[in-house]
Amino acid sequence: MGVVKVIKVKKKFRFWKVIKTILLATVAVVIIWVIYSNIMAVYEQRKYPAIGELVEVNGKNMHIYTKGQGDNTIVLLSGLATPAPALDFEPLINELSKTNKVVVVEPFGYGWSDLTDKERTVENIVEETRAALKKSNIKGPYILMPHSISGIYSLYYANNYSEEVKAIIGIDPTLPQMSEYFGDDVFPTMPKYTEYMAPIGIARLLAYVTPDNILPLSEKGTYTEVNLKMAKSIVAAK
Known part of the structure; x- marks a missing residue:
């Protein structure tokens, strides 16, 4: 034993x-x-340094990429989970920039833009986008081309600064009243x-x-x- x-x-x-x-x-x-x-x-x-220009907004760097020339200035605004908008939009940028000036503003936390502790509200995101455009001397009025959640930002932009917006052309954009049909889950969060x-x-x-x-x-x-x-x-x- x-x-x-x-x-x-x-x-x-x-x-x-x-x-x-x-x-x-x-x-x-x-x-x-x-x-x-x-x-x-x-x-x-x-x-892999930034492919565009870094401009200072609220003490942080925001990345803004521009390509092409034309009568229209198209500002592409990305969806929530797009890691690098300037890269993600590349095929669309290449086509649109043949006859237009195309701009991609990468929000804080995306692409080559810095991270930020500032709350990610619609108001803050729109004001940061406007500041980046002005710092880059990109003049409006703009054609906003939002994807997904940026549809909300674009509507806020147009409602509050109508003189800066020529038109909005959505790429499957999120709209405020969509929640009435699909519920609150339609508004994505990270x-x-x-x-x-x-x-x-x-x-x-x-x-x-x-x-x-x-x-x-x-x-x-x-x-x-x-x-x-x-x-x-x-x-x-x-």
Whole structure:
């Protein structure tokens, strides 16, 4: 009986030793990945500088990209979960800029724009967009071309600054009265936890493992290879 008991104790000890080893190895891998992800974020920030102009708004940098010339100035406004609007809109920009001046203002937290602690209200977002346009000396009136949630911003813009808006052309825009038909879920929000995904490396992991979910049409030739690399680096960093 004594021998059997000793054998059981040894097996139990080995079991917990294996569990401990696995846990320590997992923690080590996670720490290494977080360090690697943050180092890569710094490296890619230097490798892929802003493709447009950085202007100061409320003490932070906002990225504004402009292409083309024409009688109309089209301001493209992105949806909620568009990591890098200037890159995401590239195919549309290339077509519209043949006969128009096309502008993309990347809100704080998107693309090459800085992060901000300022509340993301409709009023703040519109005022920041207006400030960026003025700082870049891009004169109106503008044709606002909003996608998704930016439909709300565009209506607020037009209602409060009608002299600055020539027209609104929506790209599947969100509109205020849509909630009457589809409920409040029609107005998207970003979960709080998403702001921690980049610092701890989860965003980079998702960009590597499931690029099609992060970068739609990544394998259909819609975007250039350079565009996709820049977009992936921004997804991983923000």
